[in-house]
Amino acid sequence: MALLEISDLKTHFFTREGVVHAVDGVSLAVEAGSTLGLVGESGCGKSVTALSIMRLLPTPPARIVSGSIRFGGRELTELSERELEDVRGREIGMVFQDPMTALNPTLTIGTQIVEVLQRHLRLDRRAARRRAGELLAEVGIPHAFERLDDYPHRFSGGMRQRVGIAMAIACEPRLLIADEPTTALDVTVQAQVLDLLDDLRRKREMAMLLITHNMGVVAESADDVAVMYAGQIVEQAPTPELFDRPEHPYTEALLSALPDLDDPLARRSRLAAIPGRPPDLVDPPAACRFASRCPYAELGDCCALEPPPLRELRPGHWVRSAHPASERHLAHA
Amino acid sequence: MKPPLLTVTDLKVHFPIRSGVLFDRTVGHVKAVDGVSFELEEGRTLGLVGESGSGKSTTAYAVLQLLRPTSGSVRFAGRELTRLRGEALRRTRREIQIVFQDPYAALDPRMTVGRIVAEPLQAHGLGSRRSRRASVARLLELVGLDGSYANRYPHEFSGGQRQRIGIARALGLNPRLVVCDEPVSALDVSIQAQILNLLKDLQRDLGLTYVFIAHDLAVVRAMSDTIAVMHEGRIVEQGPAERVYTSPQTDYTRALLAAVPVADPERMRRRKRERRRLQPALDAR
Numbered sequence: 098m099a100l101l102e103i104s105d106l107k108t109h110f111f112t113r114e115g116v117v118h119a120v121d122g123v124s125l126a127v128e129a130g131s132t133l134g135l136v137g138e139s140g141c142g143k144s145v146t147a148l149s150i151m152r153l154l155p156t157p158p159a160r161i162v163s164g165s166i167r168f169g170g171r172e173l174t175e176l177s178e179r180e181l182e183d184v185r186g187r188e189i190g191m192v193f194q195d196p197m198t199a200l201n202p203t204l205t206i207g208t209q210i211v212e213v214l215q216r217h218l219r220l221d222r223r224a225a226r227r228r229a230g231e232l233l234a235e236v237g238i239p240h241a242f243e244r245l246d247d248y249p250h251r252f253s254g255g256m257r258q259r260v261g262i263a264m265a266i267a268c269e270p271r272l273l274i275a276d277e278p279t280t281a282l283d284v285t286v287q288a289q290v291l292d293l294l295d296d297l298r299r300k301r302e303m304a305m306l307l308i309t310h311n312m313g314v315v316a317e318s319a320d321d322v323a324v325m326y327a328g329q330i331v332e333q334a335p336t337p338e339l340f341d342r343p344e345h346p347y348t349e350a351l352l353s354a355l356p357d358l359d360d361p362l363a364r365r366s367r368l369a370a371i372p373g374r375p376p377d378l379v380d381p382p383a384a385c386r387f388a389s390r391c392p393y394a395e396l397g398d399c400c401a402l403e404p405p406p407l408r409e410l411r412p413g414h415w416v417r418s419a420h421p422a423s424e425r426h427l428a429h430a
Numbered sequence: 431m432k433p434p435l436l437t438v439t440d441l442k443v444h445f446p447i448r449s450g451v452l453f454d455r456t457v458g459h460v461k462a463v464d465g466v467s468f469e470l471e472e473g474r475t476l477g478l479v480g481e482s483g484s485g486k487s488t489t490a491y492a493v494l495q496l497l498r499p500t501s502g503s504v505r506f507a508g509r510e511l512t513r514l515r516g517e518a519l520r521r522t523r524r525e526i527q528i529v530f531q532d533p534y535a536a537l538d539p540r541m542t543v544g545r546i547v548a549e550p551l552q553a554h555g556l557g558s559r560r561s562r563r564a565s566v567a568r569l570l571e572l573v574g575l576d577g578s579y580a581n582r583y584p585h586e587f588s589g590g591q592r593q594r595i596g597i598a599r600a601l602g603l604n605p606r607l608v609v610c611d612e613p614v615s616a617l618d619v620s621i622q623a624q625i626l627n628l629l630k631d632l633q634r635d636l637g638l639t640y641v642f643i644a645h646d647l648a649v650v651r652a653m654s655d656t657i658a659v660m661h662e663g664r665i666v667e668q669g670p671a672e673r674v675y676t677s678p679q680t681d682y683t684r685a686l687l688a689a690v691p692v693a694d695p696e697r698m699r700r701r702k703r704e705r706r707r708l709q710p711a712l713d714a715r
Contacts, residue, residue, distance in 0.1 A: 138618035138619065138620060139618055283481040283482055283645065284646075284690055284691075285481060285686060285689045285712050286481075287689065287691070288689040288691070288705055291691075292702075310618065310619070311691060312619075312693035313690070313692050313693050313698070314691050316691065316693050316698050317691050317695070317698045317702070336695050337695050337696070340693060340694055340695055350620065351619055351620065352693055354619050354620050354623040355619060355623075355648065355693055356623075356626070356646075356651065356652035357648060358647060358651060358687070358690050359692070359697075361672060361675075361676070363648075363651050363652040364653070364654065364655065364671060367627050367630060368623035368626055368627055368652065370620065370621075370624040370627055371623070371624075372624075374590070374620075
């Protein structure tokens with residue numbers, strides 16, 4: 098059984114403008130010790146999925162309306178706030194896009210890491226401080242022990258993210274949720290932070306849910322990839338398979354919309370843009386949510402009539418589309 | 431041969447570091463831009479790349495004279511911009527426009543789209559009210575928006591549409607040079623491609639010259655004829671885009687290129703090895 102198993106999760110926001118179906122039937126699994134990349138564009142629901150797991154969304158307006166989140170055999174949606182506090186930070190660590198979200202600007206980073214260690218592991222002050230120094234060294238902060246007494250603003254963006262990671266892994270969680278951990282960083286620093294996350298995951302046999310908008314980041318770091326669109330997972334596959342044989346028209350479109358760093362003709366050609374934009378999640382289309390932008394949806398076709406189910410085309414390769422790539426030539430044959 | 435439209439020579443922008451409570455004194459300088467030179471021909475694009483803090487945007491602002499350079503020369507269409515003042519500078523500014531990164535911050539939320547796009551025309555006293563209204567409709571259509579959007583407000587538009595509005599505003603004065611400062615960084619991939627295509631089309635149709643600043647090296651390659659790689663206020667490498675990307679001459683450029691994540695797991699593995707080898711070329715930060 099997978100370490101984290103989400104099935105048919107629906108998280109909606111009840112606002113004055115209506116009910117926003119931010120996460121609308123998401124199912125995914127993260128195996129122990131492996132990395133699942135969750136990719137999608139802004140507003141697709143990837144962060145809301147992560148925050149639902151940790152139950153960190155403001156309620157109201159957000160509410161998990163249905164579905165289950167099983168972690169290590171326990172149903173997280175049924176835990177009390179008190180019980181959940183023992184899971185957060187202890188068994189599931191979280192890294193945010195902006196490390197200042199997780200760090201208090203008025204406390205030294207030593208104090209903050211010690212607090213986490215004492216809260217969950219009941220270490221005494223001295224042992225906790227020693228452990229905090231070791232953690233900073235482990236995430237690659239030079240002169241780690243001296244830097245315990247520095248405030249967060251004394252660190253550069255990349256180093257601050259390393260501090261955020263040290264805090265997230267302090268209690269040796271079995272799952273790390275990283276929500277756009279490198280989006281605010283320069284590419285050079287991004288590469289270093291991704292390498293660090295990957296090294297830590299291997300060494301500690303930790304699982305990771307890596308949330309990002311960047312296809313390159315998942316290509317590098319994830320074992321499996323799930324692509325989200327308009328509140329749903331539209332495709333999931335092992336990473337090499339997803340990039341070699343994408344099935345969903347949205348995944349295909351997303352990959353071809355990316356400019357290619359190694360394409361000598363890039364200057365002279367136009368990019369394959371995706372027309373239109375994602376649907377309004379207050380009133381999402383009842384049938385396929387990508388239909389209005391999909392080159393394969395035809396008038397009077399099933400696309401406008403019924404929602405396509407998520408089905409397994411090949412072992413481990415799931416797709417939610419009536420016109421996946423491998424079935425298209427059949428239709429025209 | 432035609433002279434370049436823009437020639438920047440030994441451009442320096444130094445900011446004083448001040449200290450002291452009662453008696454302000456300068457204790458040093460931040461050399462944000464420290465001796466930058468490049469040329470740009472009309473109708474071409476120079477891609478300016480580098481990490482944050484490398485001086486890309488400061489260079490652009492100094493070209494536009496939004497920041498007065500400490501020293502050096504900026505020659506645009508035969509005029510020395512660093513010496514222009516007052517009315518002469520104002521007139522020249524019509525020909526150089528800028529498109530900003532954040533389409534949410536760059537548009538005044540209390541102004542209609544029509545007023546936003548017409549404002550530069552009005553500021554330069556061009557046209558009557560009626561002819562400006564016609565210009566706005568034409569500009570909105572030029573960037574792929576409906577002319578009737580003029581009566582709406584920025585919040586009614588998505589990020590991609592707002593960036594189109596920003597581009598329409600920049601084009602109103604028929605500029606020859608447009609500085610694009612991270613124009614697609616805040617946009618999603620599917621929208622990013624739409625805006626890049628629009629910029630390509632406008633360049634082809636209007637003969638525009640671009641200084642294109644971006645941190646995404648794949649995006650810069652898709653847009654640029656020549657590339658300048660900046661690091662700590664200087665250009666460490668420049669040349670035809672093709673050459674810089676396929677046979678970079680400095681370890682810094684190599685390291686920068688190797689750090690770009692590409693959407694291909696196979697290529698990614700090779701790049702990772704290359705990256706680890708080049709790590710010393712980058713400052714640990």
